[in-house]
Amino acid sequence: MSYLWKKTEKWNQWCDSKNCPVCRNLPQPDDYVTIAETDASWIEAHPNVPFKGTCYVMSKKHAIELYDLSDDEAFSFLKDVMITARALKEVTGATKINYEIHGNTVPHLHLHLFPRYLVGDRFSDSVIDPRNVEPPVYSGNEFHEFTKTMRERISSALK
Numbered sequence: 001m002s003y004l005w006k007k008t009e010k011w012n013q014w015c016d017s018k019n020c021p022v023c024r025n026l027p028q029p030d031d032y033v034t035i036a037e038t039d040a041s042w043i044e045a046h047p048n049v050p051f052k053g054t055c056y057v058m059s060k061k062h063a064i065e066l067y068d069l070s071d072d073e074a075f076s077f078l079k080d081v082m083i084t085a086r087a088l089k090e091v092t093g094a095t096k097i098n099y100e101i102h103g104n105t106v107p108h109l110h111l112h113l114f115p116r117y118l119v120g121d122r123f124s125d126s127v128i129d130p131r132n133v134e135p136p137v138y139s140g141n142e143f144h145e146f147t148k149t150m151r152e153r154i155s156s157a158l159k
């Protein structure tokens with residue numbers, strides 16, 4: 001993993017929504033799953049993650065920093081984060097949900113949600129280091145079942 005903001009030319013290009021891969025709707029890897037879509041966000045997951053249950057809330061509006069959103073836009077985005085976090089805690093049985101906004105590889109606002117566990121949490125005494133993970137964390141049909149259950153929970157929460 002390399003931090004795009006260290007590569008000034010590419011970073012500056014991608015900061016402009018005309019060149020941003022999210023805004024340009026460039027294809028994501030085949031294993032990305034959109035769990036839900038709201039007016040403000042896409043809620044997504046993919047299987048190559050540090051923990052089972054890791055997911056993302058991706059802003060539909062191009063923003064680099066959270067403060068680039070208006071108050072109303074930020075509220076809508078964070079409301080989607082709260083809905084996702086509640087569903088995630090219920091579905092995974094996690095003890096705690098961690099929230100991380102980086103944007104180090106793609107300068108388009110997105111927030112990572114990580115379920116943390118009392119037992120079997122490989123980073124129990126440290127911050128999550130995605131470089132220190134040996135995927136896959138899912139086996140068999142687990143990823144499909146996770147995204148299916150999350151889709152059902154979030155769909156009912158959005159009604």
Ligand SMILES: [Zn+2]
Pocket residue numbers: 017020021022023024061062063107108
């Ligand atoms: Zn963008």
